[in-house]
Amino acid sequence: MLSRVAASFYWLSRYIERSDGMLRMLKINYASSQDTVQEFTWEPVMRIFAGLNAGEAEKLDNDSRSVLKYMVTGKNNPNSILNIITLARENARGVQEHITKDLWQCLNEYYHTVKDPRLERSLHREDPIGVLDVLIKQVMLYYGTVEITMERGEGRAFMNIGKYLERAIQSVDILDTKFSSISDNPDLLTDTTYWKHLLLSLGGYELYLKTYREGFEAENVLEQVVLNNDFPRSVIYSVNNIQRYFDRLKNDSNADDYREMSFQIGRLQSRIKYSSVKSIKQEGLHLFLTQIRSELYGVGNSLNQHYFANS
DSSP, rough: HHHHHHHHHHHHHHHHHHHHHHHHHHHHHHHHHHSSSSOOOOHHHHHHHHOOOHHHHHHTOOOOHHHHHHHHHHTTTTTEEEEEEHHHHHHHTTTGGGGHHHHHHHHHHHHHHHHOHHHHHHHHHHHHHHHHHHHHHHHHHHHHHHHHSHHHHHHHHHHHHHHHHHHHHHHHHHHHHHHHHHHHHHGGGHHHHHHHHHHTTOOOOOHHHOOSSSOOHHHHHHHHHHHHHOOOHHHHHHHHHHHHHHHGGOOOOGGHHHHHHHHHHHHHHHHHOOOHHHHHHHOOOHHHHHHHHHHHHHHHHHHHHHSSSSS
């Protein structure tokens, strides 16, 4: 497969996964902003998904609808849903002959839904939850279309590597941000609502209730999001799937590149697999997550070097 085509598959999938994580986080945080009796801030969300520091986030005055407009339809925000989906569509256009007609139509519909001026007006005037749900359903439609129409070849392998790499980075960033907030406000450690919203934003609330009967505890949340092999958004689940789909790229023409990257991914996989909540706490959660994030970005950089160099 041409490196340009492989890169387009990879980035198309990363952008879609990024939009999914962002939409779910925005939905839960908007609901939290309406329910909470404590002082609420959008700063953590803006830092994770828009790269804004506290001062830049404060310029939006923590006004929920202004934040949603900036994050969903903000043309001047390079990380808005509108701009991310535009980039996803451009990558899909570049490989249109390699994707199914159904998938192209699905992406086109997602793009035009976000771009429709009525969506921005609805964010301003109507219940934003309903608007975000419409966009989340577009992502679900995309994933369903990929699953039932795309050929099980190299293209789909690169798509899945991109998806799970983006998902792992998001889970690490969200955990790091949420646990860092506890350092500034220790009362959050026993705040049931705080942990509930974190799990809801990752789609892990129901699984947590089924797995842990003793209520919401920070160590259990950490275990589920980092180490639970059955949680689709856990770090270990994502890294396992990166390894799984990377294994499908092995062939005689790229043996050296494959071997180098396989070792890199396997080392990261073992680092997480043979960790425990106790060992992570002894090492320091922030240090552990920082190193995992660095290695995840290292995998992305190696893909660019060995597989996308001519893209």
